[in-house]
Structures are given as C-alpha cells and as structure tokens.
Amino acid sequence: MLRTEVLTKVYGATVAANEVSFDVHGGSLTGVVGPNGAGKTTTLSMISGLLRPSSGRVAIGDVDVWADGAAAKRLIGTLPDRLRLFDRLTGAQLLYYSGVLHGVAEAEVAKRSGELAAAFGLESALDRLVSDYSAGMQKKIALACSMIHAPEVLVLDEPFEAIDPVSAANVTDILEKYVGGGGSVVMSSHSLELIQRVCDHVVIIVDGSVIAQGTVDAVRDGVSLEERFRLLTGVDESQKGLQWLHGSSDSE
Numbered sequence: 001m002l003r004t005e006v007l008t009k010v011y012g013a014t015v016a017a018n019e020v021s022f023d024v025h026g027g028s029l030t031g032v033v034g035p036n037g038a039g040k041t042t043t044l045s046m047i048s049g050l051l052r053p054s055s056g057r058v059a060i061g062d063v064d065v066w067a068d069g070a071a072a073k074r075l076i077g078t079l080p081d082r083l084r085l086f087d088r089l090t091g092a093q094l095l096y097y098s099g100v101l102h103g104v105a106e107a108e109v110a111k112r113s114g115e116l117a118a119a120f121g122l123e124s125a126l127d128r129l130v131s132d133y134s135a136g137m138q139k140k141i142a143l144a145c146s147m148i149h150a151p152e153v154l155v156l157d158e159p160f161e162a163i164d165p166v167s168a169a170n171v172t173d174i175l176e177k178y179v180g181g182g183g184s185v186v187m188s189s190h191s192l193e194l195i196q197r198v199c200d201h202v203v204i205i206v207d208g209s210v211i212a213q214g215t216v217d218a219v220r221d222g223v224s225l226e227e228r229f230r231l232l233t234g235v236d237e238s239q240k241g242l243q244w245l246h247g248s249s250d251s252e
C-alpha cells in the first residue's frame, strides 16, 4: 500500500532522513518512533507530499507521491506537525473546505462532517472559531479534516499529543475501525506504551536512519517497546553527568 524507498532529506550538513525504507500494508497501523530530532517529522512530511525529498521515492500503491501529487493527495489524509489551521474559520467551515477541496460532494461533506464531529466529540464546538479551540480540540478537528475525503492512507504526526485520555481512547477506536476497513495508518508518537498498545508494526529511527523495524512483537522481542527503545538508543546513558542538578547545593 504505502512504500518508502531510500528516502533521504539533507539540510546542508544535516542528514535529517537517511535512506529510509519501509512498507505499510493495508489494514496496518504503523508507528514511527525515535528521539527528538531523529527525523520522524521529516520522514512523515516527505510521505505526505509536504516536503520534497533530496532523493528516494514514496508510493501509495502505483501512485508516485512526488511524480503525481494530485492523485496522491486524494489517497492521503495528513495531520502535519505544528498545526497550521485556517483558524479564522469555524470547525464546520474547516471540515467543509477540507471535504470540497478534496472533491467530495457537498451533501456528502455535510453528512460526513456531522458524523466526524460526533465521533470526535466536537458537535457543540462546530460553530466556534478554531482559533478559540483548546490545543486538544484543534488536534481533533485537524484529525477529522484529515479523514473527511476517506483517504486510503493516513499520515499522522503526533495524533495523540495534547489529547485527553478519554478522547485518546476514542481516537484509538476510530483509527482501529479505519484500519479494520483496509486503511493504512502511519503515525509518530513519543509514547512507546501507546505505540505498543495501538500499532501492529513499528519503525525506530535514530539520527535519520531506521535502526529497527517490523511487527511490534518482533521488534520488542520479549521486553516492552520502551525497554527495547532504551536498549537500542542508549537514552539512559545520556542522562549521566547531571549530578550537579540532583539535589546538591554544594558548589565546588
């Protein structure tokens, strides 16, 4: 369904994504994890057609995302990093434009908007300006907008960030039903517990390179995903050397 082939993005001397290759099959929920600055947003932005790769290829089925952007955009729903919503619109208007600009008929947009608002618990907020929404509500309306054209692939950058636990369970439910119907989701998150619980596959990126990928069970290999992540990335090691911060008022 979704395939990335040796996707690379270079910014001057920084290789933000280094020959990233992985597949996401229909009906799969794949998590992309890695430390801050690892290249998750860079990779997801190249997949969703928002950031042109330096080299490599992204394909959704037979459609090359960077050769046929218009066709790709019909197939992909995107939740970008750092939401830049048209926040002088109401939630209802944002859903409307997201739908019609993707070619969905107006009557269908109205129907889907109502159902998405109900699913995300935003019914009473639809007539308010998005600029007045809380961070979690903005995330939810953006998620709803990413789905309104019934895409085949959802590319979601930190979909659970700022979302309360009850809403998170609700969003999980929506995503599970979506993949149950054959859709594919690729999403980033810093919550390894959530990725372990929700995703079937995982890709671990460090310094722009994929260092592990496969089913969640194969990658964690008998320990929790968080433990495996620590072992692979040595995150604990980086905490050494902060003794001065740990409760001593001595100044030597």
Ligand SMILES: Nc1ncnc2c1ncn2[C@@H]1O[C@H](COP(=O)(O)OP(=O)(O)OP(=O)(O)O)[C@@H](O)[C@H]1O
Pocket (backbone or CB within 6 Å): 011, 014, 015, 016, 034, 035, 036, 037, 038, 039, 040, 041, 042, 043
């Ligand atoms: N526009 C840019 N110009 C220069 N460097 C960039 C740019 N965007 C990202 N980078 C660099 O690319 C690397 C990967 O960044 P990216 O945002 O993809 O990481 P991330 O894994 O999403 O991080 P986080 O978990 O903090 O969101 C970082 O070193 C970052 O500084």
